[in-house]
Amino acid sequence: MMERILELALREAQQAEVYEALSESTMAHFEANRLKQVESRQSSSVALRLVRDGRIGFASAGGAVDPAELVRMAVETSSFGASARMVFPGAQVFPDVLIYDGGVAAIETDTLINIGARVIEKVTARDNDLQCEGMVSAGAGRVRIINSAGLDTSYRKTNLGLFMEGIRVNGTDMLFVGDSMSSTNLFIDADPVAATMLMQLERASRSATIDTGTYPVLFTPHGVGAALLMPLAVAFNGKNVVDRASRLAGRQGERLFDSCLNLRDDATIAGRSTSSPCDAEGSPSRPISLVDKGTVCGFLFDLQTAVDAGTESTGSGHRVDARSQIRPGMSAFVLEPGQATFAEMLSSMDEGLVVEELIGAGQGNLLAGDFGGNVLLGYKVEKGEIVGRVKDTMIAGNVMEALGRTVVVGADSRWVGGGLRTPSILCGGVSVSSGGGEA
Amino acid sequence: MRDRLSAALRNNGADYVDIRFEERTSTRITYRGSQLEEASLVSDRGGCVRALVSGGWGFVSFNDVDAMADSVRRAVDAARYSSGQALSLPTRAPVDASVTSMPKKSVGHVALSEKKRLLDEYNDIVMSSPRILSSQIMYGDAVRTVRYASSDGSYVEQQVPDLSVRFAAIARNGDEVQQAGVSLGSVGDFASIEALHDEVRDVARRAAALLDAGTVKGGEYTVVLDPVLAGVFTHEAFGHLSEADLVYHNHQLTELMTLGRRFGGRHLHIVDDATLPSLRGSYAYDDEGTPGQRTYLIRDGVLVGRLHSRETASRMTEPSSGNARAIGYRHSPIVRMSNTYIEPGDVSLADMLADVEEGVYVKDWYGGQTSLEMFTFSAGEAYMIRNGRLEEMLRPVVLTGNVFTTLERIDAVGNDLDMNQGGGCGKNGQSPLPVSNGSPHIRISRCVVGGR
Numbered sequence: 001m002m003e004r005i006l007e008l009a010l011r012e013a014q015q016a017e018v019y020e021a022l023s024e025s026t027m028a029h030f031e032a033n034r035l036k037q038v039e040s041r042q043s044s045s046v047a048l049r050l051v052r053d054g055r056i057g058f059a060s061a062g063g064a065v066d067p068a069e070l071v072r073m074a075v076e077t078s079s080f081g082a083s084a085r086m087v088f089p090g091a092q093v094f095p096d097v098l099i100y101d102g103g104v105a106a107i108e109t110d111t112l113i114n115i116g117a118r119v120i121e122k123v124t125a126r127d128n129d130l131q132c133e134g135m136v137s138a139g140a141g142r143v144r145i146i147n148s149a150g151l152d153t154s155y156r157k158t159n160l161g162l163f164m165e166g167i168r169v170n171g172t173d174m175l176f177v178g179d180s181m182s183s184t185n186l187f188i189d190a191d192p193v194a195a196t197m198l199m200q201l202e203r204a205s206r207s208a209t210i211d212t213g214t215y216p217v218l219f220t221p222h223g224v225g226a227a228l229l230m231p232l233a234v235a236f237n238g239k240n241v242v243d244r245a246s247r248l249a250g251r252q253g254e255r256l257f258d259s260c261l262n263l264r265d266d267a268t269i270a271g272r273s274t275s276s277p278c279d280a281e282g283s284p285s286r287p288i289s290l291v292d293k294g295t296v297c298g299f300l301f302d303l304q305t306a307v308d309a310g311t312e313s314t315g316s317g318h319r320v321d322a323r324s325q326i327r328p329g330m331s332a333f334v335l336e337p338g339q340a341t342f343a344e345m346l347s348s349m350d351e352g353l354v355v356e357e358l359i360g361a362g363q364g365n366l367l368a369g370d371f372g373g374n375v376l377l378g379y380k381v382e383k384g385e386i387v388g389r390v391k392d393t394m395i396a397g398n399v400m401e402a403l404g405r406t407v408v409v410g411a412d413s414r415w416v417g418g419g420l421r422t423p424s425i426l427c428g429g430v431s432v433s434s435g436g437g438e439a
Numbered sequence: 440m441r442d443r444l445s446a447a448l449r450n451n452g453a454d455y456v457d458i459r460f461e462e463r464t465s466t467r468i469t470y471r472g473s474q475l476e477e478a479s480l481v482s483d484r485g486g487c488v489r490a491l492v493s494g495g496w497g498f499v500s501f502n503d504v505d506a507m508a509d510s511v512r513r514a515v516d517a518a519r520y521s522s523g524q525a526l527s528l529p530t531r532a533p534v535d536a537s538v539t540s541m542p543k544k545s546v547g548h549v550a551l552s553e554k555k556r557l558l559d560e561y562n563d564i565v566m567s568s569p570r571i572l573s574s575q576i577m578y579g580d581a582v583r584t585v586r587y588a589s590s591d592g593s594y595v596e597q598q599v600p601d602l603s604v605r606f607a608a609i610a611r612n613g614d615e616v617q618q619a620g621v622s623l624g625s626v627g628d629f630a631s632i633e634a635l636h637d638e639v640r641d642v643a644r645r646a647a648a649l650l651d652a653g654t655v656k657g658g659e660y661t662v663v664l665d666p667v668l669a670g671v672f673t674h675e676a677f678g679h680l681s682e683a684d685l686v687y688h689n690h691q692l693t694e695l696m697t698l699g700r701r702f703g704g705r706h707l708h709i710v711d712d713a714t715l716p717s718l719r720g721s722y723a724y725d726d727e728g729t730p731g732q733r734t735y736l737i738r739d740g741v742l743v744g745r746l747h748s749r750e751t752a753s754r755m756t757e758p759s760s761g762n763a764r765a766i767g768y769r770h771s772p773i774v775r776m777s778n779t780y781i782e783p784g785d786v787s788l789a790d791m792l793a794d795v796e797e798g799v800y801v802k803d804w805y806g807g808q809t810s811l812e813m814f815t816f817s818a819g820e821a822y823m824i825r826n827g828r829l830e831e832m833l834r835p836v837v838l839t840g841n842v843f844t845t846l847e848r849i850d851a852v853g854n855d856l857d858m859n860q861g862g863g864c865g866k867n868g869q870s871p872l873p874v875s876n877g878s879p880h881i882r883i884s885r886c887v888v889g890g891r
Contacts, residue, residue, distance in 0.1 A: 034524075037521055038518070039517065043485075044503070057478075059481065060479070061481070061482045070482075077479060082475055082478075172812060172843045174812040212657070243472060324479075325477050359808040360837065363807065363817040364817070367616050368616050372837070374810075374813055376810050392813065394837070433657045435659075435841075
């Protein structure tokens, strides 16, 4: 059917590309510490991108596809689509990226349920007021891309993921703890998730306050994900660089970050759901160095933005889903670990905050690199020790400034939220404001 | 299709089964700077089955229409895993309805070229404005046809168009970048966005003006919210707490949200109403075939009601409110708002400002999030208030605080209710759901304001 679409499209257009995604997945949803619903999902979709008289046309269809109708829709959008500057890539060599595990594809529903149930059992055994909700999901899918330049490639991928959140309510006081883990490979025990949640409960067991001011802030890996990831992803996005909206535009080669920082985007790591042999338009995946010892050394481009930037695609053309168009974006940011242990970083702080989770992050001026939000889960540090959980406290800063000054990078790297591998990072001079005196 | 749905429901072996089948066509046009960035047409067809067995739910979604009967069997099997907490859904008389809400100029009948021509005009306005670096326009529309059939004999077919658009302008001066935007929407009525030239011009003017604006000094202020921001506050900070699926299984939350509890002054009335004409959050039937209704959540400052699905109504033995909604066939219906607003009082904006010595007037919505207890919102536009008068413009500000104390601190409710239809609501991975929210101007006696 894909060949038929390509053939019909090429009667109208000079270049065409057909992308198909098929998947099946099973999910176990938990609510109030028990299994709430088992869900399964079968999905199929096709997207057609074509270049006709120098303009891009795009149409996609979920479910039953009529090839002629899909081509008609794409042609209609091409009469005023964006001007096409890219050329689709032909057949080429892709790296071997291990992202399929038959054990995940064949997982039993009971096994899936047990992964979640065991985490809930472990955390509620310690705190029976905690109400957990979350989901365990397992899926297998296949992507195939063919185009008019002769590319014809496909790959299979599996994914097993768990996220769990615990909430404890006491009057109008609410405490949220949580963690997640994911892999393309089978795992049965999600004990690290339970361990993280128990650690968070322990650290939040007392309460503390902090006065408005400027303090060192120690971002845990979750905290890095909540506060710093979004402005960094925006800054290194090739589209923002080409548009000169990114603050890093035109600054490649400059040392803008602390020299202990090394950051790359990597879609080739085995076992990660963010990995694949090629991106959504058939450019090979490879690790892209973004920051090397503090120096800005790369940005993320898809085919189209690479032409605009006078460079080549970095294999960073992504679709949010099969129904959306391709844009440059991150796969998995990897921030290289340093030497310091978490305890060492804590003990270097006289007074400050540990930040785990924020709400309202990403509302600020992301293009300018601003980060901030209300601390959903964070702890006050006094004389090198966590003394309790803070509430009603906001942090605000700028990622270029915070990571441009001297920072300490931890040795405790882990994956958070699927697309980020990071250690804890200690930043100086972050602005903290406290509501103070509210119930 | 109706016969196919009915046939698939026969002899299912569950306590209850429903099927939704959906067809949807959507258009998306985006601009960035002087370039049209993306024009797409998307068609989508798929369905889902939900089964209830001894209190446990199973859910299966599919694209392959031929898999419908098999999906019923699989949903029933899936439901057995979570059975155990007995549930009997509220009984009801079977519904048989077909509803089409078609505005006079439906997005489904406007050519792509006409949509593009209008957006070109707006983009040109932004790009030709002084000090503007770039524009961002995101236009999306959809026409959805959803068929619902249940094993207790109901059948509902609804055709619903939807439109949403956001205009943003990015201004730059050296290293300094500021942006302003406006989000609008309608029930798929293209005519509703045909005369926005002045609004769009104002967005560009505001973005440029922000380059010269000062930053608020963080701290507690008396804050006056315009209808847009007050509406978002109502939805985010209070509305989500009224959703029964959040509270019914949590003893402490049920206690916190006990009907009869006082949340604010006697002037505070909050309503969720799916029956208002021509609003994006309106519907004749929810995704469980329950008619949309008008529900008082707060009356005279006291909690008097909440939003329910059939399940939560049964579990809490309260009346079903018709608020079970799904963004599409990939998702189970969950408890959602429709059109949520604060009823108008009798204070004029001028009177509200008059006795504010030093405060902040916040307008429009940029973003926001709540954790039930705490909220943070960014205003798109803000001004200092001094001695009862609006003074200099401020860089965007963030409001944050505790929901419960902040509701108590609403000390004036205006007389100028306005409904806002931009954006959409997100919950449990289901986003964006068309909703609207509204309010008159309101005043909060003390609220933490930070710069951003």
